[in-house]
Amino acid sequence: xxxxxxxxxxxxxxxxxxxxxxxxxxxxxxxxxxxxxxxxxxxxxxxxxxxxxxxxxxxxxxxxxxxxxxxxxxxxxxxxxxxxxxxxxxxxxxxxxxxxxxxxxxxxxxxxxxxxxxxxxxxxxxxxxxxxxxxxxxxxxxxxxxxxxxxxxxxxxxxxxxxxxxxxxxxxxxxxxxxxxxxxxxxxxxxxxxxxxxxxxxxxxxxxxxxxxxxxxxxxxxxxxxxxxxxxxxxxxxxxxxxxxxxxxxxxxxxxxxxxxxxxxxxxxxxxxxxxxxxxxxxxxxxxxxxxxxxxxxxxxxxxxxxxxxxxxxxxxxxxxxxxxxxxxxxxxxxxxxxxxxxxxxxxxxxxxxxxxxxxxxxxxxxxxxxxxxxxxxxxxxxxxxxxxxxxxxxxxxxxxxxxxxxxxxxxxxxxxxxxxxxxxxxxxxxxxxxxxxxxxxxxxxxxxxxxxxxxxxxxxxxxxxxxxxxxxxxx
RNA sequence: CGGCGUGUGGCUCAGCUUGGUAGAGCGCUACGUUCGGGACGUAGAGGCCGCAGGUUCGAAUCCUGUCACGCCGACCA
Numbered sequence: 001x002x003x004x005x006x007x008x009x010x011x012x013x014x015x016x017x018x019x020x021x022x023x024x025x026x027x028x029x030x031x032x033x034x035x036x037x038x039x040x041x042x043x044x045x046x047x048x049x050x051x052x053x054x055x056x057x058x059x060x061x062x063x064x065x066x067x068x069x070x071x072x073x074x075x076x077x078x079x080x081x082x083x084x085x086x087x088x089x090x091x092x093x094x095x096x097x098x099x100x101x102x103x104x105x106x107x108x109x110x111x112x113x114x115x116x117x118x119x120x121x122x123x124x125x126x127x128x129x130x131x132x133x134x135x136x137x138x139x140x141x142x143x144x145x146x147x148x149x150x151x152x153x154x155x156x157x158x159x160x161x162x163x164x165x166x167x168x169x170x171x172x173x174x175x176x177x178x179x180x181x182x183x184x185x186x187x188x189x190x191x192x193x194x195x196x197x198x199x200x201x202x203x204x205x206x207x208x209x210x211x212x213x214x215x216x217x218x219x220x221x222x223x224x225x226x227x228x229x230x231x232x233x234x235x236x237x238x239x240x241x242x243x244x245x246x247x248x249x250x251x252x253x254x255x256x257x258x259x260x261x262x263x264x265x266x267x268x269x270x271x272x273x274x275x276x277x278x279x280x281x282x283x284x285x286x287x288x289x290x291x292x293x294x295x296x297x298x299x300x301x302x303x304x305x306x307x308x309x310x311x312x313x314x315x316x317x318x319x320x321x322x323x324x325x326x327x328x329x330x331x332x333x334x335x336x337x338x339x340x341x342x343x344x345x346x347x348x349x350x351x352x353x354x355x356x357x358x359x360x361x362x363x364x365x366x367x368x369x370x371x372x373x374x375x376x377x378x379x380x381x382x383x384x385x386x387x388x389x390x391x392x393x394x395x396x397x398x399x400x401x402x403x404x405x406x407x408x409x410x411x412x413x414x415x416x417x418x419x420x421x422x423x424x425x426x427x428x429x430x431x432x433x434x435x436x437x438x439x440x441x442x443x444x445x446x447x448x449x450x451x452x453x454x455x456x457x458x459x460x461x462x463x464x465x466x467x468x469x470x471x472x473x474x475x476x
Numbered sequence: 477c478g479g480c481g482u483g484u485g486g487c488u489c490a491g492c493u494u495g496g497u498a499g500a501g502c503g504c505u506a507c508g509u510u511c512g513g514g515a516c517g518u519a520g521a522g523g524c525c526g527c528a529g530g531u532u533c534g535a536a537u538c539c540u541g542u543c544a545c546g547c548c549g550a551c552c553a
Contacts, residue, residue: 009514018547037545089553114553148477148551155552208553231553263553299511331513338513349512359512 010339012279017223024273025152027339028282038150038157042266045340048290049269050160054140056192056288057162057264060184061138066164069137071118074109079117083242086116089209093145095157111144116210116235116261119165120243127257130169130249136177138164153270154227154476161265167257169249171236174258178234181262182215185230193268194285194392195219195275196399197229198422198471200447205431208261212236218446218471220399221274224420226446226473229271232262270476275395276364282341283364285391286384293321293380294337298330298349308353312346316377319384338363343387344380362387364394403471407456409463412472416441422473426466428459436461437472446471 009027011019025031030046042050058068074097081087094110112118123135140162147155164181168174182199189195197217207214211233219229240246240256249255276283286292293316297309309323324333330347337345347359358376361368364387371379402421406412415423427433427445434445448468459466 022546033545035544086553093552145552149547149549202553206553211553214553228553233553297511301511327511329511329513329515331511331515333514334512335514347512351512 010279010281013222013277020277020279021270021274022152024277024281024339028341030269030273030282031152033152036157038147038155040152040156042160045290046269049272049284049288050266052288052290053192053264053268054162057184057188058140060188061162061164064136064180064184066136066138068139070139070141071112071115071122073112073141075112075115075117076107076109078107079121080110082117082120083210083239086210086239090114090145093147095144095146112141113143113145114261114263115139115141115143115163115165116239117243119261120239120245120259123167123257123259124243124245127167127245127247129247132247133167133169133257134173134177135167136164137166138162151270151476153266153273155267159266161263163261163263166260167240167245168259169247169255169257171258174236174260175234178213178215178232178260178262181260182217182230182232185232185262185264186217189217189219189229189268189271190392192285192287193272193275194287194388194395195229195271196392196396198399198447198449199451200449200471202231202447203427203431203434203445203470205434206445208233210235210238212238216447218422218473219271219275220402220422220473221271221476222277222398223274224402224474226422226471226475227267227271227274228446228475229268230262230264233260235259235261275398276391277341280335280366281339283391284341284343286343286388289341289343290320291322291340291342292319292384293344293346294333294342295321295323295346295348296330296333296337297323297325298347298352300325300327302350304353305348305350309348312348312358312373312376316380318377319380338366344383346376346380364391405453405455406460409460412460413441416443416474420474422446422471424453424455424469424471425460426456426458427468427470428462428464429467430459430462430464433459433461442474443472444475446473446475 010023013020028045029043031043032041034041090113094113097109098105142158142160144158147157150156166177186197186199189197197219199217202214202216213234215232216228217230219227221227237256237258239259245257246254247257273282295309295312297305300306306325313321313323341363343363345361352358357370357372359368360371362383404415404419404421405424406415412425437443448470452469455469457466
């Protein structure tokens with residue numbers, strides 16, 4: 001947090017975290033603002049991160065039996081209306097299409113805010129027998145939610161995501177799939193994004209509109225706020241009953257399917273920024289970084305320097321590596337590489353070439369070391385692995401150090417006044433207490449973690465007997 | 477939806493109070509010198525001052541309206 005800031009263009013985190021975030025997002029050239037509020041241009045540096053997320057998540061999906069499909073982007077109003085809780089949850093934030101060309105439509109259609117209704121409508125006709133089950137489909141697409149307050153990646157009106165929608169013969173199987181996908185997300189976050197998460201179940205107040213149960217992974221940002229980073233919902237047979245999705249089971253009985261849905265969006269890029277970034281810009285975990293190594297030639301116009309740089313690039317072909325051969329000064333290139341979060345920098349100049357070595361600098365700690373050229377490849381391989389694990393350790397430490405617990409109201413209030421982060425506290429299960437806590441502290445229940453602890457016997461808010469230990473926090 | 481703020485070359489902004497020939501820095505282009513933590517020189521290109529009305533001999537500047545964006549709040553699976 002207190003690393004020396006070398007780039008003036010980025011506001012320091014401590015000074016103004018929100019401005020820092022905006023600066024990083026634009027200076028790292030992840031996005032540009034567009035002419036439509038809440039809709040952003042995702043630039044190559046940003047989109048390449050998303051492409052890697054897609055690739056790495058998709059291979060995990062496929063390994064668990066997921067098949068990709070694509071659904072229409074328009075939902076007729078009557079279809080959206082079919083599940084009561086669902087429409088109530090989403091209606092306030094959908095965008096409507098009312099005309100086709102010059103003519104008004106007979107029935108207006110919304111641009112999908114999520115595709116449960118489309119999948120349900122499809123499954124109704126597609127599933128007839130237990131032999132058709134399970135259906136484990138996913139789509140990569142964009143959705144639209146007409147948000148009032150928008151922020152790049154964290155909350156935009158149109159965003160990219162994946163949404164998995166499954167149908168199962170039994171409640172047990174649906175529950176299993178719901179948990180399985182949450183674990184896919186959690187493992188992906190830890191192993192690929194180096195972001196530790198808290199896994200748990202949402203309270204009824206916070207769960208998805210129309211779900212029986214919502215599971216979530218919650219990550220803690222550098223400023224101590226929580227970010228819901230992925231969710232997995234068990235719908236039971238609620239949607240199936242609303243849409244009439246029935247199948248004939250082995251016993252020749254007509255039964256309703258049990259469904260799930262689960263999603264991760266470009267919001268996760270916001271998490272990468274706010275978990276790993278520093279005052280010099282973005283810091284990307286090597287696993288997800290579109291460019292892992294940037295080679296920066298020094299005195300590149302001197303005979304042989306650029307050639308050597310290209311030679312090193314070819315030698316490092318196992319990694320995602322680039323040479324910055326633009327005619328900016330080296331100092332400029334260093335800053336650029338740091339703002340973009342490229343994990344490792346290789347500096348190569350005439351002095352190095354003569355000595356048969358080079359200087360490498362890791363982005364996360366900014367530590368510089370000299371390496372002989374014949375050991376470069378191996379050193380970088382080891383360094384990338386080390387950076388990845390160090391980043392996870394550092395993020396874990398931050399999560400642990402900013403997770404508190406409170407057993408009584410005064411203590412609970414005091415922690416939120418003085419600290420920022422997660423606070424573990426007991427809850428009676430009554431929504432009135434959540435409402436009170438939100439009203440008084442602008443804090444929400446993040447989840448009821450799977451790993452329950454006993455902090456106290458009574459609810460931190462009302463003092464009645466406690467049912468669950470809950471993670472509380474301020475959320476994005 | 478409420479509060480605050482901002483719209484002037486690509487970017488950041490000055491100019492507006494007190495109306496009178498559109499400015500600076502950065503960036504961009506060309507050439508040269510540089511190069512180990514955002515180098516420098518010289519020469520150049522680039523703007524109906526968000527939009528629409530109004531006042532005025534004359535509007536970036538004053539008035540009215542409008543649109544857009546940003547931040548905060550409310551709301552938000």
